[in-house]
Amino acid sequence: MAQTYEERPRRRGRRWLVVLVVLVLILGGLLVVADRVAAGLAERAIADQVQQAITEQDASSAPPQVDVGGFPFLTQVVDGRYERISIVLTDVQGSVEGNAVSLPRLDVDARNVRAPLDTIRSGQGEVVAETVAGTGTVSYDSLAKLLDRPGLKLGEQNGKLAVTAPVDILGQKLTVTGTADVTVADDGKVSLKFADLNAQGLPAVPLARTLLNNYARGISVDVPLPSLPFQLNVRKVEPRPEGLTVTADAKDVPINSPS
Known part of the structure; x- marks a missing residue:
């Protein structure tokens, strides 16, 4: 009898411990759910403001995809400072000198x-990022149109910008091929320098080579890019x-369009 009397309190104590653990797990799960729901609301609010900012820059895109990083989210809300906000823009359309890019x-x-709670909630005020890094891709078709050479096509070959274009040299219709060095000019334009162009069937006379070199110089230009969002x-x-991958950055940048 004494042994049975001692086991009952132990069993009751274990039951209360199990109940307590279950309650803690449920409460923790509810807090995680609430945290993610709040993050989702903030992501949608920021996406709306980013879309407005892009429109005001005379550009367009598909609806932005926003992800607010860092956990827990609610402590970042209270502090008004977020570790990281990732934004994905697709089908971004801009223009350069009347040409769509x-x-x-x-x-x-x-x-x-930095995003105070009132700003996230009301949409009024600035959401400012200390640093912003962006990586985008310019389609080769858009880049070729900026060069304004009939039939010219661009692509990638062994990590270099490759060109294929029809040319008329000394009365012969030839196809020019070659590659270019691509760099960023001081004014932010993309500098294209085509050097070693070749054309199968090129007449073996100095004038033919001179004309081909002139064509190479004609497409070796600094190409302006459309204004990137977020002052990148x-x-x-x-x-x-x-396509042509562009890496850009900026500091202390508003990532929304304050009302």
């Missing part, structure tokens, strides 16, 4: 973002199969 995708990573400044360009 498309960026199939622009990834933006904003760090140390181009730092690097790199030819890739999907």
Whole structure:
């Protein structure tokens, strides 16, 4: 009998411990759900403000995809400072000198973002990022149109910008091929320098080579890019199969359009 008397309190104590653990897990789960719901609301509010800012820059895009990083989110709300906000823009359309330029995708990573609770809730005031880094891709078709050479096509070949174009040299219709060095000019334009162009069947006379070199100089230009959102400044360009990849950054940038 004494042994049974001792076991009952122990069992009751274990039951209360199990109940307590279950309650803690449920409460923790509810807090996580609430945290994610609040983050989702903030992401939608920021996406709306980003879309408005892009429109005011005479550009357009598909609805922005926004992800607020850092956990827990609610403590960041109270503090008014967010570790990271990632923004993905697709089908970005801008224009340069009347020509449409498309960026199939622009990834933006904003760090140390200052966004007071009232700003997120009302949409009034600025959401400012301490640093912003962006990576976008300019389609080769858009870039070729800026060069304004009939039949010219651009692409990537072994990490370089490759060109194919029809030319008329000394009465012969030839196809020119070659590659270009791509750099960022001091004014933020993309500098294209075509050097070693060749054309199969090129007449073996000095004048033919001179005309081909003249064509190369004619398409070796500084190409302006459309104004990127968030005051991004181009730092690097790199030819890739999907297009010309542009890397840009900025500091202390509003990522919304304050009312």
